[in-house]
Amino acid sequence: MSRTVADRAAAIAAVAEVFREHGFEGASLSAITARTGLGKGSLYYFFPGGKEEMAEAVLAEIDGWFTRAIFSPLRDDADPEAAIRRMLRETDSYFRSGRRVCLIGAFALGDTRDRFAARIAAYFAAWRAALAEALMRANRPEASERAEHAVLAIQGALVLARALGDQAVFVRALERLERELLAE
Amino acid sequence: MSRTVADRAAAIAAVAEVFREHGFEGASLSAITARTGLGKGSLYYFFPGGKEEMAEAVLAEIDGWFTRAIFSPLRDDADPEAAIRRMLRETDSYFRSGRRVCLIGAFALGDTRDRFAARIAAYFAAWRAALAEALMRANRPEASERAEHAVLAIQGALVLARALGDQAVFVRALERLERELLAE
DNA sequence: TGATCTCTGTACCGATCGGTACAGAGTCGG
DNA sequence: CCGACTCTGTACCGATCGGTACAGAGATCA
Numbered sequence: 001m002s003r004t005v006a007d008r009a010a011a012i013a014a015v016a017e018v019f020r021e022h023g024f025e026g027a028s029l030s031a032i033t034a035r036t037g038l039g040k041g042s043l044y045y046f047f048p049g050g051k052e053e054m055a056e057a058v059l060a061e062i063d064g065w066f067t068r069a070i071f072s073p074l075r076d077d078a079d080p081e082a083a084i085r086r087m088l089r090e091t092d093s094y095f096r097s098g099r100r101v102c103l104i105g106a107f108a109l110g111d112t113r114d115r116f117a118a119r120i121a122a123y124f125a126a127w128r129a130a131l132a133e134a135l136m137r138a139n140r141p142e143a144s145e146r147a148e149h150a151v152l153a154i155q156g157a158l159v160l161a162r163a164l165g166d167q168a169v170f171v172r173a174l175e176r177l178e179r180e181l182l183a184e
Numbered sequence: 185m186s187r188t189v190a191d192r193a194a195a196i197a198a199v200a201e202v203f204r205e206h207g208f209e210g211a212s213l214s215a216i217t218a219r220t221g222l223g224k225g226s227l228y229y230f231f232p233g234g235k236e237e238m239a240e241a242v243l244a245e246i247d248g249w250f251t252r253a254i255f256s257p258l259r260d261d262a263d264p265e266a267a268i269r270r271m272l273r274e275t276d277s278y279f280r281s282g283r284r285v286c287l288i289g290a291f292a293l294g295d296t297r298d299r300f301a302a303r304i305a306a307y308f309a310a311w312r313a314a315l316a317e318a319l320m321r322a323n324r325p326e327a328s329e330r331a332e333h334a335v336l337a338i339q340g341a342l343v344l345a346r347a348l349g350d351q352a353v354f355v356r357a358l359e360r361l362e363r364e365l366l367a368e
Numbered sequence: 369t370g371a372t373c374t375c376t377g378t379a380c381c382g383a384t385c386g387g388t389a390c391a392g393a394g395t396c397g398g
Numbered sequence: 399c400c401g402a403c404t405c406t407g408t409a410c411c412g413a414t415c416g417g418t419a420c421a422g423a424g425a426t427c428a
Contacts, residue, residue, distance in 0.1 A: 007405090023294050026209040029386060040387080041406045050387065101293050108347035109290040110207050117349065124347045145360070148344070152357060153333070156340025160332070163292035163308045165301065173336060176329070191375090213416060224417080225376045234417065 008046050008057075011036045016058045020103045024055055024112040052115070059119045062103060066127065069094075074130035080137040084181055087131065088174050091154060098161035098170025105155045127151050135181065150177050192230050193245075195220045200242040204287045208239055208296040236299070243303045246287060250311065253278075258314035264321040268365055271315070272358050275338060282345035282354025289339045311335050319365065334361050 014036040018027045032054070033039055038046075047053040070087050077083035095102065107113060108120050128144075128151050135143035157173035198220040202211045216238070217223055222230075231237040254271050261267035279286065291297060292304050312328075312335050319327035341357035 021295050023207060023209070025207070026294065028384080030384080038405095039407050041390095041408080044387075045405060105343045105347065106293040108343055109285050109293065110210065111205050113346060120347050121349060124344060145356075148353065148356070149337070149360060152340035152344045152353070153337055154340065155343040156336035156338065159289045159292055159339040159343065160308060160336045162297060163289065163304050165305060169332065169336070172329075172332070176333060212414080214414080222375095223377050225378080225420095228417075229375060 011038060011043070011046055012054075012057050012061050015054050016061065016103060019055060019058055020101055020106070023106060023110055024051070024115070025110075027051065055116065056119075059104065059107075059116060059123075063119065063123055063126075065094075066123070071126050071130040074134040077134075080134040081182060083134050084131070084138070085178065087134075088178050092171070092174055095158060095170065096167075098158060098167035101162060102155060102158050105158065124151060131181075138182075140181070140184070146181055150181055153177055195222060195227070195230055196238075196241050196245050199238050200245065200287060203239060203242055204285055204290070207290060207294055208235070208299070209294075211235070239300065240303075243288065243291075243300060243307075247303065247307055247310075249278075250307070255310050255314040258318040261318075264318040265366060267318050268315070268322070269362065271318075272362055276355070276358055279342060279354065280351075282342060282351035285346060286339060286342050289342065308335060315365075322366075324365070324368070330365055334365055337361055 015027075015032055018032050018035050022028070022031060029040060029043070029051070032051075033043060036043065043054075044050065047057065049056075069090050073083040073086055074080070077086075094100070104120055104123050107116060108124075113120060128147050131150055132143045132147035135146055140146065153173055154177070157170045161167050161170040161173075199211075199216055202216050202219050206212070206215060213224065213227070213235070216235075217227060220227065227238075228234065231241065233240075253274050257267040257270055258264070261270075278284070288304055288307050291300060292308075297304060312331050315334055316327045316331035319330055324330065337357055338361070341354045345351050345354040345357075
């Protein structure tokens with residue numbers, strides 16, 4: 001891995017946190033330079049398209065991570081129930097038990113949605129479809145309905161946990177999901 | 185009702201829509217003047233505290249509406265099951281079947297949360313508590329758990345419906361909630 | 369009519385916004 | 399040692415940000 005790629009990857013991770021905290025509009029270049037440790041010169045060297053390109057890179061990175069860690073196992077793992085449990089475990093860990101916000105969910109609520117509508121929709125549609133596939137393979141009835149409800153409950157749990165400042169809300173929601181998803 | 189109050193009330197409603205679409209940081213004074221039809225002079229006459237005071241007024245207005253239309257009936261209506269059905273009906277109507285976003289939920293996700301943390305937490309806590317109260321009065325088991333899950337599912341449904349650009353997701357979620365909440 | 373109060377438009381403030389231009393530091397193969 | 403290429407800091411751009419100051423329009427009442 002060249003030094004360039006490593007730096008760019010590190011920058012993407014840092015930029016993601018800034019977007020997560022401030023949203024797309026609210027993520028000022030000065031906040032991004034502070035967090036990444038990169039000056040404007042470097043930033044526009046890595047992302048000539050400016051904030052828009054940074055956001056694209058961040059969304060692609062997140063999408064890639066979820067595909068690798070969660071969606072693919074749900075679709076392909078020989079043991080679909082294990083894949084579902086893994087999804088819940090990885091989700092808890094990724095969102096830091098509710099302390100971390102879903103960037104894509106946050107983007108979906110604001111007017112940022114229009115700009116990245118395709119990517120945002122694709123992310124949630126992929127999650128819903130992969131989970132439905134796993135439920136089908138596990139012979140659970142109403143797979144589509146359960147899958148949609150689970151994806152939606154995770155997003156809602158993130159909102160509510162953050163609103164109440166109580167991560168236990170998120171943990172409880174995931175426990176409930178495990179029961180509901182795997183019930184016959 | 186004096187003209188002043190009417191104008192201020194109308195302004196609050198218009199400002200609420202701007203916050204809803206752009207978030208707190210993203211709601212520029214120029215967007216607010218455009219939407220309200222009021223110049224800066226009038227705006228700062230009605231809200232001397234600027235954007236912060238506008239947001240406070242908007243949050244108070246929303247909280248008042250929900251208390252009147254939903255929370256109070258859940259707590260006090262002689263028929264708690266009817267109050268729950270009313271909650272679902274009013275929720276569907278308020279959020280335009282998923283086309284409209286929850287301003288308070290959106291605020292909760294961004295860094296705006298810290299500024300209005302108390303109000304945001306109070307709103308969701310009141311909803312959860314009022315619904316739990318109604319479920320208790322209706323002799324449903326696990327009232328607290330069901331209530332928390334319902335509040336969370338509504339927020340999640342708003343996120344997912346908007347992310348996918350498909351309001352049917354929201355409608356389905358409400359139908360599911362009616363079944364779950366009123367089940368023995 | 370004249371005094372008063374409510375409301376509004378406009379000019380203006382310093383700060384910050386996202387973005388550009390560009391010189392040059394640092395590193396590398398030849 | 400010499401270009402060539404990668405990366406970075408800085409100066410600068412016009413636009414817009416939230417907020418202030420204030421004169422005065424318009425209605426109201428004595």
